Amino acid sequence: MKIRGAVKTAATLRPPAGGGAGAALAMRDVEVSLPSARGSLRILRGVTFTVGRGEVVAVAGESGSGKSTSILAALRLLPPGARVTGSIVLDGEDVLAMPRRGLRGLRAGRARLVFQDPWRALHPMKRIGAQLVESARTADPGLSAAAARELVEHTLAGVGIPDPPARMRSYPHEISGGQAQRIVIAMALVARPAVLLCDEPTTALDVTTQAQILELLRRLNRELGISIVIATHDLDVIADVADRLVVMYAGEVVEEGPTAEVLSAPRHPYTWSLLRAAPGAAEGGRLRAIEGRPPSPAEEPAGCAFAARCPSVHEICTTTRPEPRHVLPGRASACLRAEGYGPVPAGGGR
């Protein structure tokens, strides 16, 4: 049991109540299939990665790579009919084996989500204050309404919202995107979660606001020790904020390692192509389209899913399915020829 009762009065951003041994999030061989008109689609094909306590991990990939699905699966929030196998341990709990009530408690108090589009995430017909107070009180049912309001006000001030009482009376359509995303983050923080799962938290925002939101996330991680997972398709996000980087492609993890190392010396041709496709900071460092398309979830390539687009494809790649393996200390790659991957591609490094 967590000790919750001792801290009833409101205070500013307090350290998370969770904690304990083990990883913040451990996904092991997670497979997800969703039902569709033409049979079930495999969205995740055995995803394994770990987010340590107090770490910031970015899960990067193109749209459809499975990064958002991984995040939703971690809280069992996938649409009805989704089949999930493997093992997901979130803040010490076996998510797939948890009863509904326990799962609700985990979502309410210990692991929170931040969505891509803050206007879609906030209820358009309810005042911001009411939505945040509800959030605080699901996390801690013992909290009085007045104490919850106070906690919400402090948290809003903590994430940089000017005049919190006025904002709490507003409706979501009355505020700017940057403020809305801060409010969504505050809605998660009032629960004092141990883990914060962010699904493309800056995609809907303009560049200046993006930087501010990322700085806020970094600060929350440093000051409160919250473990943070950020799904993103934006390499700029990764470089400045994440300790470690997990690169996903077609429902699989293709490369993993410390952010700086992966970006300066990728060990998978997909990561390499991503970096080369982003020619310098002038164009924002976004993941540009690489020639071809990723395989659809309905296809089952016999070999490597990236083979068809790979600049250094080998015969063996089309017949043998590569598994992620350690190629350097702390580095994993799912390329059969990872060892052959040497120096930084010209112009692609940072």
Add this chain to the structure above:
Amino acid sequence: MIGYIVRRLLLVALVACGVTTLLFVLARLSGDPAELLSPPEAPPEVVEATRIRLGLDAPLAVQYAKALASSFTLDFGQSFAFHQPAAQMVFQRLAPSLWIVVPSIVLSVLLSFAIGVAAALRPSRLSGRLLMAGTFLTGSVPYFWLALLLVLLFAVNLGWLPATGGEGFTSLVIPVTALTVAAVSTSARLARGQLLDSFGEGYVLTARSKGVAPWRVLLGHALPGALPPMLAWLGIEFSFLFSALLVLEPLLGYNGLGALLIRSVANQDFPLVQASVFCMAMLITLVNIGMDVIVRLVDPRLRTKAAT
């Protein structure tokens, strides 16, 4: 908000003038009530006397001006056939009609909400599909035919209920049941569809991700999002139910506004036709405006747009 209400009420005045004009034209095209009210063999002088007594000898422009004025004074003159003030007769017959319409609305809202929620919670399961199939079935049964079947079964064969109106609450059972069944099918399907849309919204996912209890996700998050179209539909349903009274009341021998209107049309009783149609049109317009206002109260986004 107040400006919005005032603008909508100005629209009511416009509707009143429109309805009056339409009625005036249609009534004058439909024939000469003086001849209808005079004995078949009456000499032309008698018919002429009747015409003068009814005020139909005045120039059309004067008659039209009088009709227009009556929409604002609510004095529609004496009924040709009953020799009573038309407005008063309509007012007396309004209550029995509302006794059918209001319970039908309340029951159909409750039922369609229950069915819509039940079906939306299990959209792909057999029970959910059966519920929707059921609403298609009841929706395709004409309400007047259902009413006749109910009369046959419960009044004629079993003798549990009166076959006609005027016998207190028990005479309400058959018309209210028939109208409720007719109204439920569409609104239940609407409720289901709106709720399913709402379930797919980001804010419902947010609520679930906050660990909000399922019943609160449904009532506190999904339902408010689904509410505005359902409220707007309620106004339309109200006008459907009122128009259904025109068939149902004469059919069941029920002395409401619907039966009165049918009879006054047959009698070419201009003042009574004008008064009863005017009353129905105003009720329907006001209820719909009321729904628009409620939708605005419920949805803050519409309020802001109205202010700018």
